Amino acid sequence: MSEDLDDIFEKVKEGKRLTREDGVRLFNCKNLLTLGELAHTVKVNLHGNDVFYVLNRHINYSNICLSGCLFCAFGKPPGHSQAFELTVGDIRRKIQEENASQIRELHIVGGCHPDLPISYYEEILKTAKTLCPNAVVKAFTAVEVDHIARLEGMRVEEVLKRFKDKGLDMMPGGGAEIFADHIRKKICPNKIDAFRWLEVHRIAHQMGIKTNATMLFGHIESIEDRVDHLLALRDLQDETGGFVCFIPLPYQARLSPLKTLSSPSGVDVLKTIAVSRLLLDNILHIKAYWVMLTVKLAQLALYFGANDLDGTVVEEKIGHMAGAESEEFLTRGELEWIIRSASFNPVERDGLFNPVHKNEG
Ligand code: V47
Numbered sequence: 510m511s512e513d514l515d516d517i518f519e520k521v522k523e524g525k526r527l528t529r530e531d532g533v534r535l536f537n538c539k540n541l542l543t544l545g546e547l548a549h550t551v552k553v554n555l556h557g558n559d560v561f562y563v564l565n566r567h568i569n570y571s572n573i574c575l576s577g578c579l580f581c582a583f584g585k586p587p588g589h590s591q592a593f594e595l596t597v598g599d600i601r602r603k604i605q606e607e608n609a610s611q612i613r614e615l616h617i618v619g620g621c622h623p624d625l626p627i628s629y630y631e632e633i634l635k636t637a638k639t640l641c642p643n644a645v646v647k648a649f650t651a652v653e654v655d656h657i658a659r660l661e662g663m664r665v666e667e668v669l670k671r672f673k674d675k676g677l678d679m680m681p682g683g684g685a686e687i688f689a690d691h692i693r694k695k696i697c698p699n700k701i702d703a704f705r706w707l708e709v710h711r712i713a714h715q716m717g718i719k720t721n722a723t724m725l726f727g728h729i730e731s732i733e734d735r736v737d738h739l740l741a742l743r744d745l746q747d748e749t750g751g752f753v754c755f756i757p758l759p760y761q762a763r764l765s766p767l768k769t770l771s772s773p774s775g776v777d778v779l780k781t782i783a784v785s786r787l788l789l790d791n792i793l794h795i796k797a798y799w800v801m802l803t804v805k806l807a808q809l810a811l812y813f814g815a816n817d818l819d820g821t822v823v824e825e826k827i828g829h830m831a832g833a834e835s836e837e838f839l840t841r842g843e844l845e846w847i848i849r850s851a852s853f854n855p856v857e858r859d860g861l862f863n864p865v866h867k868n869e870g
Contacts, residue, residue: 512538521547527788532736535784541776548783548814555793556816560853561862562844563820565614565644566607570595570633572826574620576652578686578697579767580728580760582831584620594622597632604640607823612641614820614860617648618681621656627668630657631675638676645678645860647721651709652684655701665712673718679860680713682721682756688741689734696728696767707745714751719861722752722792726781727760727773735781739788746791753862754794754817757781758801763832775806779813786814794862799847800828803835808847817858818844 517531527535538544571594574584585592595603604615615637630649637646649657649672658668669677686693688703701709710720724738746752759781762772773781786795796817797810807818823838839847841857848855857865 512540514538514543518547521551521787524790526790529733529736529740532739532784532788533732535787536732536735536780538780541779544780544783545813548786549812551786552795552814552816558852558854559816559856560811560848560851561794561817561856561858561864562841562848563614563858563860564611564841565616565820565860566604566612566823567616567618567825568595568600568603569619569824569826570600570617571619571622571625573622575623575656576621576697576699578700580686580696580725580765580831581827582761582765583827587623594625597629597636600633601636601640603824604637609641610643612644613858613865615641615644615646615648616681616822616860617646618650618683619653621653624660627657627661627663627671631671634672634675634677643859646676647679647681647860648672648677650681650684651706651713651720652701654680654713655705655709665709666716669713669716669718673716677718679718679753680710680720682723682752682754685723685738686725687728687730687734688738689730692730692734703741707741710751711745711749714745714749719751719753721754721756721796723756723758724781724785725758725760727777728762728767728769735784736788739785743789743791746789750791752792754796755785755789755792756796756798756819757785758798761801761828761831761833763834765831775809778802778806779810782810782815783813799839800825800835801833803833804839804843804847808851811848811851811853817862818847820844 572583573592658665722742759773759778762769794817795815797807797815798819799807845855
């Protein structure tokens with residue numbers, strides 16, 4: 510092997526856990542294909558030739574947000590000309606536009622809204638579950654849940670209990686950004702800190718609510734910050750086992766308020782996916798989120814450790830408002846073609862990564 514990484518390669522082959530130093534060395538490795546091959550071997554051991562996709566729909570109930578994160582082009586302050594807020598009736602109509610019995614995941618998120626009451630969120634969950642009984646309802650990030658709890662003067666446990674009773678099946682992984690405090694202070698100073706983000710996920714896991722996790726990378730963070738982020742997720746997963754999937758999110762710079770020289774390069778994206786697969790030995794699924802990667806790079810990521818392409822999505826705002834150049838939605842046929850033409854076997858899943866058997870309707 511190249512660049513004296515033989516010891517790391519041996520560790521991976523023996524199923525031994527990698528250290529922080531190993532993670533940094535892997536990121537600094539210049540041999541992309543060798544790194545990819547190692548991550549691919551791990552992925553194939555876990556998932557064989559299968560690659561998942563999901564028939565899902567994203568719904569953003571509002572983009573009104575008090576956080577004002579510098580990387581985000583989606584969130585707008587109250588009164589802004591591009592601010593929007595959907596009624597529960599609007600959400601009902603959006604769901605009814607789809608073939609509701611086929612949807613297996615509803616992904617519902619917004620911002621930190623100044624005054625929507627908890628009953629609004631409960632109504633959304635009730636509506637989603639009633640209209641889409643076959644779907645996993647994946648809603649409200651840790652940031653939103655913490656915000657709603659504070660607005661209502663409630664504990665996160667109480668909010669999640671009420672949401673679970675109304676149909677919340679799992680929580681998405683957004684809002685994690687990068688955990689490093691000195692970077693958070695610069696790019697999202699008004700958002701909950703890493704400790705709190707992890708704490709809300711810990712509470713959810715303890716209540717039997719599975720969650721996903723993300724990492725926003727390629728802005729002003731260092732390689733060490735990325736490794737520390739991954740290791741913090743690995744630590745919590747050791748404790749709770751509640752994370753289903755990890756989603757690395759390459760920073761979209763084009764229309765984002767935070768001006769960096771560029772978005773992360775294709776090589777950086779593939780490396781980050783590969784190192785994520787190698788460090789996160791206890792999170793089963795790594796997503797190549799085609800919205801942020803583009804379809805072509807997401808397909809390549811299937812050879813760098815990713816085993817999921819996400820889904821049909823239907824309506825996407827967060828990436829596209831920041832300048833993502835991907836399509837806004839994909840069909841089942843397109844998703845299956847992307848997977849098949851990379852020589853993998855497409856497997857339809859639900860939000861919790863249970864395979865959907867075609868005769869289930
Ligand atoms: O939380 C915001 C990020 C996230 C930008 O859990 C940006 O299954 C890149 O979390 N460039 C939302 N990223 C997306 C997300 C997600 C997507 C798909 C599936 C799941 C899941 C979660 O997007 C935000 C933030 O971290 N984001 N602005 C930007 N300019």
